[in-house]
Amino acid sequence: MINNKKRRGKTERAETRKLWDENPVKIPLQKSRKRAVVLVTVILFCFAAIFLRLINLMVVDHDKLSQRAAQQYIKEKVLTPQRGVIWDRRMRELATNIETDSLFAVPTQIKDTRTLSSEIGPIIKVSTREIDGILSKKKKKAFAWLARRMDLDTSRKLSQLKERFNEGEIGFVKEPKRCYPKGEIASHILGFSNIDDHGIAGLELVYNDYLKGEVESVTVGVDAHGRSLARDIKEAMPGNNIILTIDEGLQYIVERELSAAMEQWHAKAVTAIMMDPMTGEILALANRPTYDPNYPAASGPEYKRNRAITDIYEPGSTMKSILACAALEEKVVSLRNMFDVSKGTITVGGKTIHDVHKHEILSFQEVIQKSSNVGAVKIGQRLGAEKYYKYIKKFGFGDKTGIDFPGEVKGIARNVKSWSGTSLAAMSIGQEIGMTPLQMLRAYSAIANGGSLMKPYILSDIISPSGKAIKKVVPVVERRVISRATSDKMKEILKTVVEEGGTAEQASIRGNLVAGKTGTAQIFDPKIGRYSREKFASSFVGFVPADNPRIALIVVVFEPKGATYGGVVAAPVFKNIIEHTFAYLDVPMEKDENRIVLVSTAE
Amino acid sequence: MNTKYTRSILISVLILVVIGTVMVYSSTALMSMREHGSGFNFLWKHLYTVCIGTAVMLFLSRTDYRKYRSVVYVLLGVSFVLLILVFVPGVGISANGARRWLRLWPTTFQPSELVKVVMVIFLADYMDKNLDRMRDFRYGIAIPAGLMLFFQIIILRQPDFGAVMSLGILTFGLLILGGARLRHIGSLVLLALPAVYMLIMTSSYRSKRLLCFLDPWKDPQGCGFQLVQSFIAFGNGSYWGLGLGGSKQKLYFLPEAHTDFIFSLIGEELGLVGAMFVIAVFVWLFLKGFQVSMRTSDPFSYFLTLGMTMLIGVQAIINIAVSTGLMPTKGLPLPFISYGGSALLINMAAAGILMNIAKNGDVASVHSPDPLYVKGANRGALQRAGRAHSWSHRLR
Numbered sequence: 001m002i003n004n005k006k007r008r009g010k011t012e013r014a015e016t017r018k019l020w021d022e023n024p025v026k027i028p029l030q031k032s033r034k035r036a037v038v039l040v041t042v043i044l045f046c047f048a049a050i051f052l053r054l055i056n057l058m059v060v061d062h063d064k065l066s067q068r069a070a071q072q073y074i075k076e077k078v079l080t081p082q083r084g085v086i087w088d089r090r091m092r093e094l095a096t097n098i099e100t101d102s103l104f105a106v107p108t109q110i111k112d113t114r115t116l117s118s119e120i121g122p123i124i125k126v127s128t129r130e131i132d133g134i135l136s137k138k139k140k141k142a143f144a145w146l147a148r149r150m151d152l153d154t155s156r157k158l159s160q161l162k163e164r165f166n167e168g169e170i171g172f173v174k175e176p177k178r179c180y181p182k183g184e185i186a187s188h189i190l191g192f193s194n195i196d197d198h199g200i201a202g203l204e205l206v207y208n209d210y211l212k213g214e215v216e217s218v219t220v221g222v223d224a225h226g227r228s229l230a231r232d233i234k235e236a237m238p239g240n241n242i243i244l245t246i247d248e249g250l251q252y253i254v255e256r257e258l259s260a261a262m263e264q265w266h267a268k269a270v271t272a273i274m275m276d277p278m279t280g281e282i283l284a285l286a287n288r289p290t291y292d293p294n295y296p297a298a299s300g301p302e303y304k305r306n307r308a309i310t311d312i313y314e315p316g317s318t319m320k321s322i323l324a325c326a327a328l329e330e331k332v333v334s335l336r337n338m339f340d341v342s343k344g345t346i347t348v349g350g351k352t353i354h355d356v357h358k359h360e361i362l363s364f365q366e367v368i369q370k371s372s373n374v375g376a377v378k379i380g381q382r383l384g385a386e387k388y389y390k391y392i393k394k395f396g397f398g399d400k401t402g403i404d405f406p407g408e409v410k411g412i413a414r415n416v417k418s419w420s421g422t423s424l425a426a427m428s429i430g431q432e433i434g435m436t437p438l439q440m441l442r443a444y445s446a447i448a449n450g451g452s453l454m455k456p457y458i459l460s461d462i463i464s465p466s467g468k469a470i471k472k473v474v475p476v477v478e479r480r481v482i483s484r485a486t487s488d489k490m491k492e493i494l495k496t497v498v499e500e501g502g503t504a505e506q507a508s509i510r511g512n513l514v515a516g517k518t519g520t521a522q523i524f525d526p527k528i529g530r531y532s533r534e535k536f537a538s539s540f541v542g543f544v545p546a547d548n549p550r551i552a553l554i555v556v557v558f559e560p561k562g563a564t565y566g567g568v569v570a571a572p573v574f575k576n577i578i579e580h581t582f583a584y585l586d587v588p589m590e591k592d593e594n595r596i597v598l599v600s601t602a603e
Numbered sequence: 604m605n606t607k608y609t610r611s612i613l614i615s616v617l618i619l620v621v622i623g624t625v626m627v628y629s630s631t632a633l634m635s636m637r638e639h640g641s642g643f644n645f646l647w648k649h650l651y652t653v654c655i656g657t658a659v660m661l662f663l664s665r666t667d668y669r670k671y672r673s674v675v676y677v678l679l680g681v682s683f684v685l686l687i688l689v690f691v692p693g694v695g696i697s698a699n700g701a702r703r704w705l706r707l708w709p710t711t712f713q714p715s716e717l718v719k720v721v722m723v724i725f726l727a728d729y730m731d732k733n734l735d736r737m738r739d740f741r742y743g744i745a746i747p748a749g750l751m752l753f754f755q756i757i758i759l760r761q762p763d764f765g766a767v768m769s770l771g772i773l774t775f776g777l778l779i780l781g782g783a784r785l786r787h788i789g790s791l792v793l794l795a796l797p798a799v800y801m802l803i804m805t806s807s808y809r810s811k812r813l814l815c816f817l818d819p820w821k822d823p824q825g826c827g828f829q830l831v832q833s834f835i836a837f838g839n840g841s842y843w844g845l846g847l848g849g850s851k852q853k854l855y856f857l858p859e860a861h862t863d864f865i866f867s868l869i870g871e872e873l874g875l876v877g878a879m880f881v882i883a884v885f886v887w888l889f890l891k892g893f894q895v896s897m898r899t900s901d902p903f904s905y906f907l908t909l910g911m912t913m914l915i916g917v918q919a920i921i922n923i924a925v926s927t928g929l930m931p932t933k934g935l936p937l938p939f940i941s942y943g944g945s946a947l948l949i950n951m952a953a954a955g956i957l958m959n960i961a962k963n964g965d966v967a968s969v970h971s972p973d974p975l976y977v978k979g980a981n982r983g984a985l986q987r988a989g990r991a992h993s994w995s996h997r998l999r
Contacts, residue, residue: 032780033897036909039776040893043913046920047886051879053927057837058875065838072835073851108824224855 075222081213082176083197084239086190088248089283089460095190095204095293097176101155103147107138109169116169120146123157146170148195149177178204180293186251188306189244189285189405189458192293201296201304203242203458205406210462210470213239240470243461245281250274253580254284258555261573262288265560271307271437272577277445277543277552279475280454282403310407312434313537313556316521317371317566319430321490322443324368326391327383328486335489337364341374349421353377353429369496371518373429380428388424389416394481395443396453397435402478403456411435430521431531437539441554443481444541447490448515448549451482491515495546515549516542516574518566523559535559540570544578553577608895608961609664615888616660616939616954620653622869622881623940623947630853630861630868631942645861645942648710652944656951663955667963671956672903675728678721679750685714686757703761704945713945715758715766720949720956722751722770723777723910730781731903737782744787747778764809765921765935772917777910816931832857833864833926836871837878844874861942863934866926881940882923889916892957899964908960911953915939918950 057065086095103124110116117131124147131146138144147154155172178193191202199208214237258270267288274284287307291299305311327333344358355373359366367375380388392398398413412434414423426432438456446453455476462471482490494515519539522531541554555570555577563569624646631645638644671678689695689702696704696711704711726747736742751774755767775788803809811826819827819834836852839845850871853860860868870878892912899905915938922937924930936943938950 032782032905035780035782036893036896039780039909039913040889043889043916043920044886046924047882049929050882050920050923050927053929054837054870054875054878054882057834057927058840058870058878059842061834061838062841065835066841069835069839069851072856222854 072224073221074219076217077220079216079218079236080175080197081215081236082238083178083193083213084211084465085241086203086211087241087243088186088246088251089244089281090247090249091243092248093181094186094244094246094248095178095180098179099174100149100151100177101158101172102145102149102175103155103158103170103172105135105144105146105170107135107144110135111169119161120158120170123154123161124150149175182248182252183292183294184290185248185255186246186286187290187293188287188304188308189246189251189282190293191406192296201406202293202306203244203405206404207242207459207462211239211242213237238465240465241463242459243463245276245283245458245460246285247283249584250581251284251286253584254286254577255290257573257577257580258286258288260576261555261557261569265557265562265569267557267561267569268559269307269311270555270557270573271311272553272555272573273308273438273441274577274581275441275445275456275552277448277454277549280442280445280456281460281475282456282458283551285458306405306407307437307558309401309403309405309436309438310409311558312409312411312436313539313558314431314434314521314524315440315539316430316519316537317373317376318440318444318517318519318539318541319427319433320368320371320376321447321494321517322391322395322397323376323380323383323388323428324364324493325395325447325482325486325490326388327364327379328489329391329482330383330387332382332384332387333364333379335363335365335493338362339364339367339372339375339378341367341372341378344374346374346377346425348377348381348425351422351425353425365493365496368493368517369499371497376428377425380424385416385419385424388427389413389419391481392427392433394453394479395446396478397433397439397443401436401438401442401456403438404459408438409436411439430519437554437556440539440541441552444517444543444554445549445552446481447487447494448543448552449487450484451480451487453478453481491546494542498542513546514542514544514578515546516540516571518571520564520566536564538564538566538569540566540574542574551578551581606962608891609958611891612888612895612954612958612961613664615884615891616951618884619881619888619939620656620947620951623865623937623942624649624653625847626865626869626872626940627861627942629848629850629872630865632848633853634855634861648944649942649947652710652947656948659948660951660955660958663952664958664962666955666959668907668956668959669903671724672728675721675725679725682714682718682721682754683757685712685717686754689714689761701761701763703763710944713943715761715763715770716945716949718754718758719766719770719773719914720911720953722754722774723914723953724907725750726774726777726781727903727906727910730777730906731901734782734902737778738784740784740787743778743781743783744791747774748791763934769914769918769921769935772921773910773913776913776917777906780909781906813931816928819928829858829864830928833867834928836864836867837927840871840874840878842875844870844872844877847872859934862936863922863941864926865941866923866937869940885916885919888912891961892916895957895961895964899960904960904964908957908964911957911960914953915950 082097085093085097088094103120105116113132113135117128117135121128121131126147134144134146150158159172176197178197180187180190180192189202191199191204193199193204193208197212199205199211204211216236254272254274258272261267262270270288272284272286273282275282285306285308287305289303291303296304338361340361341355342358342360344355345352347353353373357370359370359372362370362372362375364379366372367379392413398411400408400410414432423432442453442456455478457473459473461469461473464470494517495513497517498514517540519537519541521537521539522533523535523537524530525532525535537556537558538560539554539556541552543549543552553574555573557569557573560569627649628643628646632642635644636642685705688705694706695702696706698704703713703715705714729747730737733742751770755770758766758770779785779788803813815822815826815830819830821827823831832852836850836857839852845851850860850868852871853868857864857867866878866881869881873880889912892908892915896905896908896912899908918935918938921930921935922941925935936946939947941947
């Protein structure tokens with residue numbers, strides 16, 4: 001069978017060949033076969049040329065080309081670190097970071113600059129011309145920022161728009177953005193940081209080196225669009241976290257009350273600081289007017305000033321406590337010394353100082369309680385300028401408190417040698433001397449804690465991202481200012497201030513007596529060259545509970561309208577803050593009539 | 604002819620198709636993952652075409668290729684209609700600024716690929732009939748080149764410059780083989796040169812492409828990008844390559860890594876060894892085709908074999924020459940390997956036809972003892988020949 005088939009094939013083929021040879025078209029086909037051989041040779045030569053070319057590319061040029069390949073597969077990538085978190089003393093976040101989109105353009109890839117800028121401009125709120133400018137300036141570059149750290153709404157709108165552009169014209173990068181979740185709360189303490197995550201105000205500035213973290217650049221494998229190939233790129237080392245002495249709850253109470261006071265008195269500014277008198281820890285610090293650190297550009301510098309430590313004011317009657325301390329410590333007076341203030345005025349160096357209310361003969365204690373100016377001047381005269389100045393310096397006036405905050409001012413406490421004839425009298429009633437509210441609060445804290453001048457501080461701990469303590473701040477006693485005995489006496493005197501005429505119902509909550517002092521100072525107006533008759537700084541400074549002080553608080557209302565006295569303007573603010581503070585700290589209250597009562601006292 | 608050639612052709616085609624499938628997956632997995640969520644998106648589509656292509660190839664390898672002679676004008680007509688349909692909105696699909704595809708569920712079809720095969724069949728039939736008149740300008744050049752030009756002009760409107768060029772090379776190659784006078788062809792080429800020059804220079808896009816081809820390193824980020832990236836792929840591959848799947852150029856560096864520039868990727872991943880293997884398979888396939896043509900019994904079979912062989916070989920050469928920077932960039936796929944349905948399908952069909960010629964090309968006819976009297980197709984030529992040489996008595 002097989003043989004048969006084979007044979008048949010053979011005969012068929014022979015027959016075919018014979019027919020083919022006899023074919024009349026044989027001649028052209030023979031020529032064609034020659035041409036076909038030439039064609040095949042040409043094609044084989046082509047393959048040979050390709051072979052040589054491959055050798056050239058893959059062997060000869062291998063080094064050059066693979067070097068170039070290696071260059072394009074990697075990219076230097078800057079890792080933006082997460083800025084450290086700022087917590088309050090109970091680990092509540094005051095400043096943190098959120099992931100935001102940043103928009104960049106690839107100018108070399110952009111075909112139609114005008115369409116791009118006119119479409120994107122309105123969304124990122126940048127003028128078309130400005131975008132054109134950026135793009136034309138970086139025409140040859142492969143990267144240009146268009147908008148950094150956009151809010152969610154903007155980036156959502158843009159990502160819808162992005163599909164309309166060609167691949168690689170624009171793109172997004174995730175960048176952490178500083179975020180202050182509590183808004184205005186503690187804005188003056190925290191400050192803010194700029195678009196490059198660099199702190200430029202407040203604690204963000206002071207502790208920037210700790211917070212910022214390490215900017216690292218790593219080499220990553222990328223595809224042609226510059227996208228990283230590694231799934232888990234190493235994160236940049238985040239900044240250290242910070243724990244403050246601030247208590248967010250107290251801070252909130254203070255902020256709220258300041259807002260109310262600001263509205264009620266149409267004041268130019270209000271400031272309050274709450275401090276632990278025993279340690280110098282700042283528990284709360286707030287100013288009005290204020291701003292939202294999430295949008296720092298929206299408010300002018302007036303709103304951002306931390307008046308509590310950058311503004312000086314003349315304290316007025318609150319200074320009388322300092323005078324009294326000095327007098328008691330130097331033993332030039334005793335509590336039983338009596339002062340005749342029945343004239344109601346006293347003339348010193350050609351200047352007459354008045355009392356607000358007329359009194360007869362007052363004891364030393366009553367001079368402070370009723371805030372008699374004449375009495376204070378008399379105490380001052382008995383004490384003498386040298387000794388008074390010594391205590392002014394001892395209490396830290398005229399020197400920075402050393403709080404960890406930028407822009408602190410020293411205040412003005414002129415050297416005794418340059419005092420004029422009226423200076424002693426003026427300073428006895430708290431004029432001719434300038435200080436920050438913080439300095440005054442620190443002085444009262446010294447009275448409260450038994451005579452030690454504490455260094456105020458706002459940063460409690462610095463903790464590394466892994467939880468390791470890097471820095472722990474402990475209370476620092478600057479110096480002993482007055483003896484415990486003087487301190488105790490002063491507490492007794494200051495307690496009487498909040499009792500009406502010394503006989504009124506107690507301002508106490510289950511024995512939590514308030515000790516404090518009002519102050520109303522005229523503000524020196526540089527425009528008219530003398531003290532203004534309309535502008536006052538009304539203040540109240542004190543501590544609770546008087547016998548075992550836990551909280552020291554100062555409230556200063558600058559230029560209130562309608563009323564001026566510290567007892568009317570600032571004391572109610574103080575009272576409200578303390579009331580809510582007790583509620584917040586779970587200090588039990590008793591009956592209604594036992595609530596703190598702060599009343600206006602004579603200045 | 605025994606089945607040796609059939610098997611050789613089948614095996615070499617299957618080797619190329621398998622390499623192609625692997626490389627298509629390798630080059631598209633990542634891109635597909637990013638854009639479609641699954642790494643297999645392109646692979647499935649490619650395998651779908653491979654299955655259909657294999658079926659078509661096997662079917663055509665069992666279909667008597669002489670049957671095409673009777674339908675050659677039908678095929679020309681169908682090609683023309685399909686080419687025109689591309690321009691009909693809704694039926695034709697445009698992509699990357701070109702209208703080349705027809706919507707054909709679930710995939711697309713590129714009529715210009717079909718035109719190449721139909722043109723080869725037509726020319727084989729035509730030259731068989733006019734073998735004695737091929738030295739005549741009118742029959743040897745004017746009529747077939749006119750038809751070619753007609754198709755070229757339509758294809759140029761799509762535009763598909765690569766198809767225009769390969770169609771031209773194929774037609775003139777076959778005409779030379781058919782006995783057209785080299786003097787005619789030479790003068791025609793000389794005449795065409797200014798036209799080609801105008802075509803290139805009037806289009807800034809084409810002239811830029813030409814300049815970039817001459818010196819791609821001048822603007823490696825701009826128009827020279829594709830070629831430079833192709834060089835880098837080859838250079839990085841060296842002798843043994845980076846290993847299958849090891850390409851870095853496919854990470855969007857090398858554009859068209861799965862279609863026109865798949866050979867660069869083969870060079871990068873499989874090295875000089877792999878690239879040479881692929882070329883060797885092409886050369887082998889080409890030589891097998893040539894051998895088959897030398898054993899055919901009649902001019903039609905002879906020309907058809909050479910035409911199909913050239914169709915595959917010329918396209919392979921152009922594609923590889925482009926990716927190695929020996930020729931200006933043209934969008935032409937690598938036969939059997941590149942991703943792209945129509946080209947793969949048509950090339951496998953061509954291989955199927957070749958296989959059938961290999962099987963019965965040397966047997967003149969089972970029905971007729973006269974090899975030239977196949978279904979009356981060659982009667983005219985023989986009659987003319989008979990008149991000229993008074994060989995009519997040889998007609999049995």
